[in-house]
Amino acid sequence: MATATATAKPAARHWLMKSEPDCFSIDHLKKKKTSGWDGVRNYQARNFMREMAVGDKVLFYHSSITPPGVAGLAEVCALAHPDPTQFDPESEYYDPKATPSVPRWFMVDVKYISTFPALLPLERLHQIPELSDMVLLQRSRLSVQPASKLHYDLIVSLAK
DNA sequence: GCCAACGTTGGC
DNA sequence: GCCAACGTTGGC
Numbered sequence: 001m002a003t004a005t006a007t008a009k010p011a012a013r014h015w016l017m018k019s020e021p022d023c024f025s026i027d028h029l030k031k032k033k034t035s036g037w038d039g040v041r042n043y044q045a046r047n048f049m050r051e052m053a054v055g056d057k058v059l060f061y062h063s064s065i066t067p068p069g070v071a072g073l074a075e076v077c078a079l080a081h082p083d084p085t086q087f088d089p090e091s092e093y094y095d096p097k098a099t100p101s102v103p104r105w106f107m108v109d110v111k112y113i114s115t116f117p118a119l120l121p122l123e124r125l126h127q128i129p130e131l132s133d134m135v136l137l138q139r140s141r142l143s144v145q146p147a148s149k150l151h152y153d154l155i156v157s158l159a160k
Numbered sequence: 161g162c163c164a165a166c167g168t169t170g171g172c
Numbered sequence: 173g174c175c176a177a178c179g180t181t182g183g184c
Contacts, residue, residue, distance in 0.1 A: 018182090042167075042181095064182055122183080141166060141181050 014152040015052065016059040016136055017074070017110070018143040026060045026071040026115050034111040037144075038083045039093045041105060045144035049108045050080045057152060058110055061136070062119065063143075069121035070155055078109035116159040130154055 017037060019025065029035055040046055058074040082103035085093035098104040125131050131154065135145040147155075 020182090044167090066184085068183070139166085140183070143181085 009055070010053070011149075012055050012057055013051075013053065014057045014059070014147040014149055015048065015076075016061055016070075016134075016145050016147045018061045018063040020064045021062045021071070022065065025062065026074075026112070029060065029074060029110065029112045030115060032112075034077055034109055036078075036083070036109050037107045038085045040083070040107060040144060041093060041095070042143060044142060046106055048144045048146060049106055052076045052080065052108050054079060059147060059152060059155060067119065067121040067123060069119045069124070070116065070159065071119050072115040073113040073156070074110040075113050076108050077111040080106040080108050083107040118159075120155060120159045124158065125155070128154070128158070 021027075024035070037049065040049065054076055056076040058076060059070050060072045060074050062068055062071045082100070083093070083105040085091040086095040086098040086103065086105045087100060088094055089096075093105075095104055122136075125134070125137065131137060131151055134147065134151050135142060136147075139145070
């Protein structure tokens with residue numbers, strides 16, 4: 001017999017993605033509605049994007065600004081595909097070792113979901129014992145990282 | 161602007 | 173495959 005699991009959509013996974021708001025903020029995403037997450041040039045971050053599925057939930061994090069923190073929510077709306085900036089010699093993300101037939105860098109597309117009423121600062125996250133094992137708090141440099149549903153839900157509730 | 165953490169590069 | 177040198181990220 002056909003089981004429910006055979007047709008059920010797999011549960012959405014959760015992620016945290018960082019952007020420098022001077023470069024691309026959640027307001028930019030709100031205005032554009034959807035955007036390719038280009039410019040990732042770290043293999044681990046790239047590999048996480050290749051694991052993403054449409055509908056996965058994303059915490060949109062503002063980095064390299066005072067204060068840093070989670071700014072809102074987004075959702076994956078297109079699977080990983082080659083990041084066009086790697087082929088563009090004019091782009092700061094140009095990679096001469098990448099070719100269209102053998103692309104090296106990939107990006108997903110994300111769509112805007114919501115902006116938190118106020119930025120949830122990193123400092124606040126540090127104060128929550130349940131979040132102490134978040135990748136963000138352990139490996140602060142990784143720009144695309146998985147988050148547990150528990151952490152995601154907790155952050156959403158803290159942001160209200 | 162400093163610097164810790166960590167990723168990448170390249171010589172060997 | 174090791175590892176020193178170097179570059180980058182990102183909080184402070």
